Structure formats: C-alpha cells, structure tokens
Amino acid sequence: MKIFTATQIREADAYTIQHEPISSLQLMERAATACAQWLFRHFDARKPFYIFCGMGNNGGDGLAITRLLLNNGYKATACIVHHSNKASADHTANRQLLEQQYPQSIYDVAAVADLPTLPPKSIIIDAIFGTGLRSAIEGWMAGLIHQLNDLQTRHTLVAIDLPSGMLADASSAHMPVVHASITLSFEVYKLAFLLPENAARTGQVHILPIGLHPDYLTQTPTRFHVTDAHMMRTIYQPRQPFAHKGTYGHALLVAGSYGKMGAAVLSAKACLHAGVGLLTCHVPQCGYQIIQISAPSAMCVTDIQETYSSHFHESAPQTRGLQQYKTIGIGPGLGTATGTAKALEQLLEQYRQPMVLDADALNIISEYPFLLPRIPHGSLLTPHPKEFERIFGSSDNDFARLELLSRQAVSLQLYILLKGRFTAMACPDGAVYFNSTGNPGMATGGSGDVLTGILTSLLAQGYAPKAAILLGTYLHGLAGDIAAARMSQEAMTAESIIDCLGPAFLQL
Numbered sequence: 161m162k163i164f165t166a167t168q169i170r171e172a173d174a175y176t177i178q179h180e181p182i183s184s185l186q187l188m189e190r191a192a193t194a195c196a197q198w199l200f201r202h203f204d205a206r207k208p209f210y211i212f213c214g215m216g217n218n219g220g221d222g223l224a225i226t227r228l229l230l231n232n233g234y235k236a237t238a239c240i241v242h243h244s245n246k247a248s249a250d251h252t253a254n255r256q257l258l259e260q261q262y263p264q265s266i267y268d269v270a271a272v273a274d275l276p277t278l279p280p281k282s283i284i285i286d287a288i289f290g291t292g293l294r295s296a297i298e299g300w301m302a303g304l305i306h307q308l309n310d311l312q313t314r315h316t317l318v319a320i321d322l323p324s325g326m327l328a329d330a331s332s333a334h335m336p337v338v339h340a341s342i343t344l345s346f347e348v349y350k351l352a353f354l355l356p357e358n359a360a361r362t363g364q365v366h367i368l369p370i371g372l373h374p375d376y377l378t379q380t381p382t383r384f385h386v387t388d389a390h391m392m393r394t395i396y397q398p399r400q401p402f403a404h405k406g407t408y409g410h411a412l413l414v415a416g417s418y419g420k421m422g423a424a425v426l427s428a429k430a431c432l433h434a435g436v437g438l439l440t441c442h443v444p445q446c447g448y449q450i451i452q453i454s455a456p457s458a459m460c461v462t463d464i465q466e467t468y469s470s471h472f473h474e475s476a477p478q479t480r481g482l483q484q485y486k487t488i489g490i491g492p493g494l495g496t497a498t499g500t501a502k503a504l505e506q507l508l509e510q511y512r513q514p515m516v517l518d519a520d521a522l523n524i525i526s527e528y529p530f531l532l533p534r535i536p537h538g539s540l541l542t543p544h545p546k547e548f549e550r551i552f553g554s555s556d557n558d559f560a561r562l563e564l565l566s567r568q569a570v571s572l573q574l575y576i577l578l579k580g581r582f583t584a585m586a587c588p589d590g591a592v593y594f595n596s597t598g599n600p601g602m603a604t605g606g607s608g609d610v611l612t613g614i615l616t617s618l619l620a621q622g623y624a625p626k627a628a629i630l631l632g633t634y635l636h637g638l639a640g641d642i643a644a645a646r647m648s649q650e651a652m653t654a655e656s657i658i659d660c661l662g663p664a665f666l667q668l
C-alpha cells in the first residue's frame with residue numbers, strides 16, 4: 161500500500177472529484193458515511209457522542225457524522241470549535257444541513273471555558289483538524305487540546321483522519337496533539353502513524369476506503385509504502401518440483417560467543433526453517449556441541465578460539481574459501497572482541513556478495529566506522545534503534561531519523577532495516593517500506609536473531625535483496641502474530657516465532 165503525503169491526498173481528492181466525477185460535498189458524505197458505519201458497528205446508541213468540529217473540511221466530516229448518527233437514533237452534539245472566522249464551503253454546507261434537520265444539536269465553542277460537561281462514558285469525536293493543519297496549534301486552541309486529552313482518560317476519543325495537531329508528513333513530537341484511542345483515517349496510511357513518536361497519539365488505526373480514484377492511487381509514484389499480503393504473493397517463489405538442496409543455496413552463519421550461543425542457535429534454526437538449502441555455522445569452540453545438538457540440520461565449523469570467533473574469514477571446510485557460500489549472515493551474539501573486529505575487516509575484503517549484518521557486527525562497525533563503506537553493495541543491515549544511533553548518530557525526531565536512514569541507504573547502496581513496531585526498510589533507490597506485521601510479543605530477547613536467520617536464508621535461496629527484506633520481515637512478523645494468537649504475547653518467545661514460520665509460509 162502506498163503512503164501519500166497531505167499534498168498528494170489533496171490531489172487525489174481533486175482528481176476523484178474531476179474524473180469520477182463526484183462533487184466534493186458528496187465525497188465528504190462518503191467519508192463521513194464510512195466513519196459513521198464504523199461507529200455503528202462498534203458503539204451502541206446508548207452512549208452520547210460529542211463531535212468537536214473545526215472550521216475546515218475535517219470539521220465538515222464531523223458535522224456530516226453528527227447528522228448520520230442522529231439519523232440512526234444516536235444521541236449526538238456537534239461542538240463547533242471557532243478557531244478561525246473562515247469556514248470551508250463544505251463545512252458551511254454541512255452545518256446548514258444539520259441545522260435544518262436538528263437545530264438543537266449544535267453547540268459553539270469559542271474558548272476553553274465553553275467546553276460542555278460530558279456525561280460519563282461519552283464518545284468524543286475529534287474532527288477539528290485533519291490533513292490541512294500547517295503548523296503547531298497555538299493559543300487557546302492548544303489549551304483545548306490539553307483539555308480534550310484530560311477527558312480522554314474518562315471517555316473514548318475517536319480521531320477522524322488524524323488526531324488534531326498531528327502533522328501527516330512532519331514531526332509534531334513537541335506540539336499539542338490529541339491523544340486518540342482510535343483513529344479512523346481515509347484511504348491510505350499517513351507517514352506520521354508509522355513512527356514511534358506518535359505511538360501514544362493515534363491509538364488503534366483503521367484505514368477506511370472512501371473510493372478515491374484508483375487511477376490516481378495506482379499511477380502516482382510515492383517514496384513510502386506499507387507492505388501487505390498482496391505484495392508478498394507477488395514476491396514469494398514456491399519451491400520447484402525438481403529442486404535439490406543445491407538449488408536453495410549454502411549460507412554461512414557467523415554467530416555466538418561464550419554466554420551468547422543462544423543467539424546463534426536462534427539464527428540457525430530460523431535460517432533452516434525459512435528454507436535454506438544448506439547451512440554452515442561458524443562458532444567458537446565452546447559452541448560446537450550446542451549447535452550440533454540443537455540444530456542437527458546445520459553443519460558446524462569451529463574457530464581457533466574457545467570463547468569467541470577471530471578466524472571466521474577462513475571459515476571454509478573446502479578449498480574454495482568463502483566464495484562457496486551464496487551469502488553470509490553475521491552478528492548475533494558474536495561479541496566485539498578486537499580479534500573478531502579484525503576478522504570482520506578481513507571478511508569484508510574477501511567476500512563481496514550481499515550479506516546480512518546484524519547486532520555485534522553492527523556494533524563493531526560503529527567502533528570502526530571505516531568499515532562501513534566497505535560493506536558489499538546490496539547488503540542488508542538490521543539495526544535496532546540503539547544500534548542505528550551508534551553507527552549513524554542521533555536525530556532530533558523520528559522524521560529526521562527516517563531521512564537519515566534513507567540518505568545512508570542511498571549513499572552506501574545498502575538496504576538498512578530500522579527495526580521496531582513498523583520496521584522501516586530503506587532501499588538504495590530512496591524508497592522506504594514499512595513492515596505491517598508483528599506485535600509487542602516480539603519485544604523479547606532473540607527476536608532480532610530470528611530475523612537475521614530468515615533474511616540470510618532468503619538471500620541464500622536466490623531472492624534479490626529487496627525481495628528478501630520485504631518477504632523476510634513480513635514472514636517474521638506474521639509468524640510472531642500467529643505465535644501471539646496461539647499462546648499470548650506474554651508467553652511467546654523468539655523460539656515461538658521460529659515454530660510459527662511454517663504456518664506463516666502456509667498463509668502466504
């Protein structure tokens with residue numbers, strides 16, 4: 161699914177009005193109907209609704225929603241928030257329609273003191289500002305937003321299109337923004353919903369289709385995307401009937417050190433369960449039995465060191481050296497010993513295919529930044545936010561960090577995955593994809609090691625790096641979702657994600 165900017169959404173609106181054709185008031189009615197139908201499905205008519213309407217088209221939606229609620233036997237009051245003397249044409253038209261049918265339903269708010277006292281368990285609808293907000297809300301309106309946020313603790317607050325005060329395409333981290341329990345947004349995700357700085361403000365997001373013109377949606381190029389099941393079906397390659405294990409590649413996994421062999425086991429198992437043809441693990445000597453017993457399908461070579469690895473660049477049971485491997489996954493539980501760093505430097509000299517670098521491989525690179533430009537083009541880096549900051553530095557807000565992420569992916573010609581609720585995958589061509597699967601049950605040690613195993617596996621099987629990141633992160637999150645449904649977010653572990661990779665593949 162594409163992510164459009166506020167400007168593109170306005171263009172989509174205008175294109176739909178011109179080409180469907182449909183009047184802008186009818187399009188607003190469609191948007192309001194989509195919201196009202198959602199509200200009818202989720203709230204019964206006993207609860208009173210208070211709809212806070214701004215002077216623009218977001219407010220117009222709110223006025224139309226009020227009318228539709230009243231038409232269906234709900235108790236609803238439109239509180240018109242006079243932040244401006246100018247009302248949009250469709251706001252005015254909807255106010256007139258409401259006044260004609262329900263003259264008692266309108267209440268004007270021109271100061272914080274005008275806020276009505278709400279009966280217990282009211283439903284507050286926030287239709288003050290949507291995609292038309294240009295900058296931070298100031299003055300008495302900022303006070304009103306704070307007041308609504310106080311009420312939010314006792315009532316349910318549903319935002320229409322965007323929580324008021326939130327900018328769709330820029331940071332509003334330090335601005336007054338409504339804290340919604342639910343956001344009903346139109347047609348497409350807004351970039352702001354996908355960044356952690358807004359996590360406490362959107363609540364659950366539901367995207368409601370309102371029939372914007374499909375030609376505009378398909379033909380307009382966008383830089384940001386959200387992955388979905390349909391996209392995965394175009395990427396996934398079923399196994400060939402005459403395949404043999406050589407068809408699906410031989411991967412080398414360099415992982416583990418004393419006390420952190422679990423990371424190597426998790427990565428190895430995930431790599432095997434994601435379909436690799438052959439897997440060799442390079443581990444320190446203390447890890448030999450651990451790998452052989454817990455992942456018998458994998459081969460194992462040991463380093464000359466007992467507790468950490470320092471010679472993995474020579475990890476080649478036969479004479480062809482590292483080139484025999486289709487790809488290499490390196491980092492989980494590896495440690496950052498000087499000998500390990502030296503070996504990584506040599507590995508980057510000897511092996512020039514796209515590989516996966518995670519965890520301690522990234523921590524080593526943050527200590528030896530001259531290694532960064534030596535990573536083979538097309539490789540996949542999978543930092544969590546702290547690892548990302550260690551390598552690339554800190555940012556003022558999540559939008560600035562997203563730009564930094566994308567800039568680095570372009571200049572280094574790497575795929576950089578910034579992990580989180582919606583893992584952001586920055587590509588060398590400037591595009592950024594957000595993964596849509598996964599849940600907080602995955603916020604547990606080892607989940608990232610599992611992802612490294614899956615990505616290494618897909619690269620080894622011949623998926624192009626971009627296909628591997630999109631499919632790999634999707635499968636990882638989907639397996640996590642299946643695990644959470646089976647045993648709860650609390651009880652699941654990184655191993656549960658591996659156990660559910662099979663059902664995740666079957667759902668593709």
Ligand SMILES: NC(=O)C1=CN([C@@H]2O[C@H](COP(=O)(O)OP(=O)(O)OC[C@H]3O[C@@H](n4cnc5c(N)ncnc54)[C@H](OP(=O)(O)O)[C@@H]3O)[C@@H](O)[C@H]2O)[C@@H](O)CC1
Binds near residue numbers: 169172219289
């Ligand atoms: N295609 C779709 O998705 C469809 C979208 N639709 C809906 O339209 C919404 C967009 O409507 P919109 O363009 O009228 O903007 P909106 O959010 O109401 O804000 C404008 C108001 O805000 C004010 N204002 C601005 N900045 C401000 C500031 N810093 N501080 C204070 N005030 C500020 C500005 O004031 P002015 O500058 O005019 O004085 C004006 O009054 C969209 O979110 C969706 O709900 C549907 O109806 C149909 C299909």
Ligand SMILES: Nc1ncnc2c1ncn2[C@@H]1O[C@H](COP(=O)(O)OP(=O)(O)O)[C@@H](O)[C@H]1O
Binds near residue numbers: 579597636
């Ligand atoms: N709240 C969440 N929602 C979705 N995915 C999550 C969430 N928390 C963590 N994850 C996923 O779990 C993984 C955690 O990786 P990481 O922090 O590297 O863990 P570890 O270092 O313990 O292996 C990432 O892929 C991340 O996207």
Ligand SMILES: [K+]
Binds near residue numbers: 290
């Ligand atoms: K709103």
